[in-house]
Amino acid sequence: MNDPMADLILTGRYLLTMDPNQTLIEEGGVAIAGDTILAVGQADALRARHPEAPVIAEPHGLIMPGLVNVHTHAAMSLFRGLADDLPLMQWLQDYIFPVEATLTGALVHQGALLSICEMIKSGTTSFCDMYLFAGEVARAASEAGMRAWIGEVLYDFPSPSYGPLENGFACTKDLLDRYRSHPLVSVTLDPHAVYTCSPELLTRLGDMARDEGTLYVIHLSENAEEVRTCRQRYGRSPVEHLEALGLLGPQVVAGHCVVLTPAEIALLAERGVKVAHCPESNLKLASGIAPVVDMLAAGIAVGLGTDGSASNNDVDLFGEMNTAAKIHKVDRMDPTVMSAATTLDAATMGGARVLGAERLIGSLEPGKKADCIVLDLDQPHLTPIYHPVSHLVYAARGSDVIHSVIGGRVVMRDRKLLTLDEAAILARAAGIGHGFRRGRNGG
Numbered sequence: 001m002n003d004p005m006a007d008l009i010l011t012g013r014y015l016l017t018m019d020p021n022q023t024l025i026e027e028g029g030v031a032i033a034g035d036t037i038l039a040v041g042q043a044d045a046l047r048a049r050h051p052e053a054p055v056i057a058e059p060h061g062l063i064m065p066g067l068v069n070v071h072t073h074a075a076m077s078l079f080r081g082l083a084d085d086l087p088l089m090q091w092l093q094d095y096i097f098p099v100e101a102t103l104t105g106a107l108v109h110q111g112a113l114l115s116i117c118e119m120i121k122s123g124t125t126s127f128c129d130m131y132l133f134a135g136e137v138a139r140a141a142s143e144a145g146m147r148a149w150i151g152e153v154l155y156d157f158p159s160p161s162y163g164p165l166e167n168g169f170a171c172t173k174d175l176l177d178r179y180r181s182h183p184l185v186s187v188t189l190d191p192h193a194v195y196t197c198s199p200e201l202l203t204r205l206g207d208m209a210r211d212e213g214t215l216y217v218i219h220l221s222e223n224a225e226e227v228r229t230c231r232q233r234y235g236r237s238p239v240e241h242l243e244a245l246g247l248l249g250p251q252v253v254a255g256h257c258v259v260l261t262p263a264e265i266a267l268l269a270e271r272g273v274k275v276a277h278c279p280e281s282n283l284k285l286a287s288g289i290a291p292v293v294d295m296l297a298a299g300i301a302v303g304l305g306t307d308g309s310a311s312n313n314d315v316d317l318f319g320e321m322n323t324a325a326k327i328h329k330v331d332r333m334d335p336t337v338m339s340a341a342t343t344l345d346a347a348t349m350g351g352a353r354v355l356g357a358e359r360l361i362g363s364l365e366p367g368k369k370a371d372c373i374v375l376d377l378d379q380p381h382l383t384p385i386y387h388p389v390s391h392l393v394y395a396a397r398g399s400d401v402i403h404s405v406i407g408g409r410v411v412m413r414d415r416k417l418l419t420l421d422e423a424a425i426l427a428r429a430a431g432i433g434h435g436f437r438r439g440r441n442g443g
């Protein structure tokens, strides 16, 4: 029997597969060939079978699938801390939309690179991004070697990116064509929300998503005011509105879904809609607590998202897991809900399901893409270890991630980014921030 050659082997004290049984292998490893996982198993056996392959051995390491951030706006890292402690609509209309009106492609590229540095350094290997100048976000992801689902945000009013709405469709089509066969970047169709998009816009993008076979990414039922506005305008809730337009289906990735009735949860489940849960953004903007326990019970695929850095204020999914596991316990006054295992699943396989990529990523299994991270467990806050999954959700931090591999390529080794010049990106972002502070765009 001719074994394919491995190009790289990672070994560690633990290997957590996140397969359906969340199999944990002590003294485990993963063998990688090209961009694909060849085998997982005992480290000794993998080394013996592939004696020529280079090995990254981490005796105190835990190897696991890279985390999947299913809802973010990467370039908003430039607005981190610009306006805090405000209600969603005031925050958007008085601060975020005005500053976004001054954005340029160059600024979005720098902001996206900054977030990507932070994401890789905190264990994320895939992200789903909705923003302006999406081509620049895609370029940043491609340069970094990061897996991403990216869409140009469309709404009724003119965009600082493409100008009048009609150009937005052309811009989206162009993006779809450019990335059709890219190994890491997929393009999505992104209406902003029901309160910023006419029924015609929502429907036209829905038709495009069906024709192109792409995801349809939208903010949905984020807070009570959105529901109230939608009812006033259309006599229906946001979920009922999309249903009436025939838009609810398995291609929909709905961000937030905080305000839902039991009937709406049942409808989302029936239509196969996927949900991006963004607990820290929902807490910070006082939007509420999404009924994730009920959504999971109804069989809805739920992934974790950080939302943009201006409403979180970071893109560290380890922090997001910690928050997600805890808020649902206090919301239900039941410490047994949203267990560590359930929460870790949402940040890995759940995220993969939300993006329709469960056969590609989310777990370490032969044949899947080699997206994996290694954490250093030899630290005060992670010692001793009874249940690794518990530590990952309740004690670990993004900064515990020391190595990251995306599509078989080592993008971070010993916390040094190998595909990006981190010092230069930080220096440029600091300069851009200085410009915003002085009321210029700095670009």
Ligand SMILES: [Zn+2]
Binding pocket: 071, 072, 073, 219, 255, 307, 308
């Ligand atoms: Zn968002």
